[in-house]
Amino acid sequence: MKIQHVTVIGAGQMGSGIAQVAAEAGCQVNLYDLQEGFLEKGVGRIEKNLARQVEKGRLDEKEKLSILDRIHKFASLEKAVEETDIVIEAVVENMGVKTELFRQLDEACPSRTILASNTSSLPITEIAASTNRPEKVIGMHFMNPVPVMKLVEVIRGLATSDEVYHTVESLAKELGKTPVEVKDFPGFISNRVLMPMINEAIYAVYEGVAEPEAIDQVMKLGMNHPMGPLTLADFIGLDTCLYIMETLHEGFGDSKYRPCPLLRKYVKAGWTGRKAGRGFYIYE
Ligand code: CAA
Ligand code: NAD
Known part of the structure; x- marks a missing residue:
């Protein structure tokens, strides 16, 4: 499956960076957070990064605007994921919060949707077990600051399918990153x-x-x-x-x-x- 539509959950420092690189790669990006203010702050960070690229002559104003046009802010989780190929979750590093969110995502997302977590350390297998689609749950661990750092650790849960693994590996490459496969152990390698x-x-x-x-x-x-x-x-x-x-x-x-x-x-x-x-x- 070629990923064209990405939903990022959490517009903090990681979520905003992931949204930026996905939009730069040509994906349509929905960005969801709990409050409008967090969304504004996240998009503000993206605007600032892109403006710096324009100043440095690496991007023109028109390209900057079309990247920003591909980022859509959502205050409703259900609406944000309606059409999406992959969700990349980047909320607080807490198992209770993540499993509750994945339970909701599993209910709200189309059956084809891959559910990825940017968790820094939590077991992907346990997050996957809160859903009815553990074969479509995977770790996609970006490094901070996302627009600069090349690595993405890709972590298979016990049930993650090969097809999902390869789709996420290809997506990481399309975002300009180097994926590295890591098994599901606490803290992975990084x-x-x-x-x-x-x-x-x-x-x-x-x-x-x-x-x-x-x-x-x-x-x-x-x-x-x-x-x-x-x-x-x-x-x-x-x-x-x-x-x-x-x-x-x-x-x-x-x-x-x-x-x-x-x-x-x-x-x-x-x-x-x-x-x-x-x-x-x-x-x-
Ligand atoms: N967002 C976007 N771009 C940023 C940025 C940010 N927050 N901070 C810096 N940059 C860009 C700058 O625009 C600059 O770009 P150009 O060279 O293209 O102009 C480039 O990065 C270098 O920035 P600076 O010259 O201002 O500063 P620097 O040379 O000190 O580099 C740094 C900044 C890249 C952050 C560097 O200090 C660094 O590599 N630090 C270590 C980062 C690191 O270890 N990250 C991993 C953290 S662990 C993790 O992420 C995993 C986890 O689960 C916790
Ligand atoms: P952050 O505090 O900057 O942002 C987290 C965002 O998630 C906030 O905007 C918050 O409002 C939102 N949020 C919290 N609960 C939510 C929910 N239930 N639904 C929607 N949004 C919710 O945190 P961060 O540094 O961006 O870290 C996010 C995730 O990325 C964590 O799992 C962290 O371990 C991981 N991570 C962090 C780094 C890093 O260097 N900070 C690097 C790699 C991975």
Whole structure:
């Protein structure tokens, strides 16, 4: 099946990025979120990114407008998915929220529709089990910022069909990404490797080993990482980092994945990073 119509659920930093790359690739894109304000903010982010491409001479004004014309905002879930080939879910990293949403999607979507999750760490098999079409449920894990990062991890649940896998692999390529197949284990590969490093950097702050700036400098200058781990944690969202560590901890039952208490404290305080204006750093 060739995907021509994509519905993105959640217009946050990931959902808006996914909507942007899908519209840039020529797909019709429906974007759904819980509130009009979230939709406006998500589309605003896309407009800003495209305007920067125009400024840099990579896109003309007419192309920018036709990309934006392909993005349609929806406040009703049922209407958003009426005609869609694939849903890509990018809401909060919480199993209860995702399974309830997938149950609703299963009821509302045409029977041909593939249901993909951009989850960072949660088991695809469990999300799929909340539907009556587990063979059409799959993980399609984009990296942040979506318009820039080339990787998409494609995760098969236990029941995911080969046909659905190949359709999603082709879609990732059409969006200009490089798909990599990964089995369904907590955190897949990306966050099984990345998040313990970030958590360890937070432990280093917690234990007073060094200031956040110093830790980030060590990893940038010493290991050539484009962002230090604490800047990256703020960029990802500390709430998302905590949920991922909890999934690793629970999923493997191994204390090496214990979330740092300082990470919990920051999330409880609402210091969830760049999107909240405060995390390990303060943002204007
Ligand atoms: N959206 C769209 N484009 C963006 C962007 C954003 N949020 N941020 C930066 N860019 C673009 C800029 O426009 C610029 O484009 P051009 O070169 O085409 O002009 C390019 O990216 C480079 O940006 P800058 O020069 O401003 O800054 P930089 O060189 O520091 O790069 C970065 C920014 C690409 C974000 C870089 O710092 C980086 O690669 N950081 C690490 C990102 C990373 O590790 N992502 C994975 C996070 S983990 C994850 O996503 C999985 C998960 O489940 C949590
Ligand atoms: P975010 O907080 O920026 O956005 C989430 C959006 O989902 C919000 O706009 C919220 O209103 C909306 N939402 C919440 N519940 C909803 C529901 N039931 N129906 C519709 N919309 C709902 O979060 P994000 O950083 O974009 O992360 C979204 C997903 O992508 C998570 O599963 C996360 O783990 C994953 N992810 C995040 C990153 C990252 O770096 N932040 C990278 C890859 C994957």
